[in-house]
Amino acid sequence: MVGGTVDRPRSVSLIDGGWLDKARQGFVSDTKWDLQSFADRLVPKHHWRFRTYYFDALPFKDRNNPTTNQQMQYRKKEEDLKSIDRLERFAVRRGYCKKTSVTGFLKNAGYQTAPTEITTIEQKMVDVLLATEMTRIAWSKEAPHIGLVAGDGDYVAAVEAAKGAGAIVRLFYVKTRATSVAPDLFDVVDERVDLVSLFQDMELGKPVPDKNTATRSVTADKQQTASTR
Numbered sequence: 001m002v003g004g005t006v007d008r009p010r011s012v013s014l015i016d017g018g019w020l021d022k023a024r025q026g027f028v029s030d031t032k033w034d035l036q037s038f039a040d041r042l043v044p045k046h047h048w049r050f051r052t053y054y055f056d057a058l059p060f061k062d063r064n065n066p067t068t069n070q071q072m073q074y075r076k077k078e079e080d081l082k083s084i085d086r087l088e089r090f091a092v093r094r095g096y097c098k099k100t101s102v103t104g105f106l107k108n109a110g111y112q113t114a115p116t117e118i119t120t121i122e123q124k125m126v127d128v129l130l131a132t133e134m135t136r137i138a139w140s141k142e143a144p145h146i147g148l149v150a151g152d153g154d155y156v157a158a159v160e161a162a163k164g165a166g167a168i169v170r171l172f173y174v175k176t177r178a179t180s181v182a183p184d185l186f187d188v189v190d191e192r193v194d195l196v197s198l199f200q201d202m203e204l205g206k207p208v209p210d211k212n213t214a215t216r217s218v219t220a221d222k223q224q225t226a227s228t229r
Contacts, residue, residue: 017056027199153182
């Protein structure tokens with residue numbers, strides 16, 4: 001295979017898009033941000049980026065009476081995810097957002113003349129899709145190395161299942177006000193990499209490190225040895 005990829009172990013990355021968007025804020029400006037480059041930088045030295053799975057949720061849109069703003073945001077997100085899906089060896093998995101309303105009297109809020117309605121919008125299926133994909137990749141032997149860009153403790157069981165199948169799971173994390181990593185997730189993975197230096201390299205415009213120079217040399221050595229026999 002061209003570039004010596006046949007001699008290198010496969011590496012697959014799973015990216016929680018919503019978490020990543022928050023994590024990179026303040027580190028990488030929009031003008032310097034390149035998701036393809038970011039994915040290439042996640043790959044360990046001497047590995048081959050076989051595929052990157054990107055998980056994100058489409059924004060909430062009322063089924064019966066969507067507002068103009070909801071329709072615009074939904075269409076924009078659809079186009080953004082389609083663009084990511086077209087990147088080299090990327091695959092996008094889509095969740096959705098659900099609105100929930102609860103009406104009641106607020107606790108410790110003093111005298112209230114009427115109940116208050118509280119509306120929340122939560123993304124759904126993203127964690128389920130990511131956990132399912134991680135388990136599938138590990139047990140199907142698609143790749144022996146899995147990079148996880150996320151922080152949710154809901155992924156702990158999937159990491160344990162992947163490790164049970166023989167995969168090495170590396171967590172990419174950054175601790176900011178907007179993002180955090182569940183302690184259980186941090187503890188259960190095999191390897192941990194702080195994203196700060198990676199983000200800084202992108203902001204400074206540093207090129208993606210060459211992952212296969214050493215492997216090509218090893219391949220060349222093998223070929224040379226064989227030719228002398």
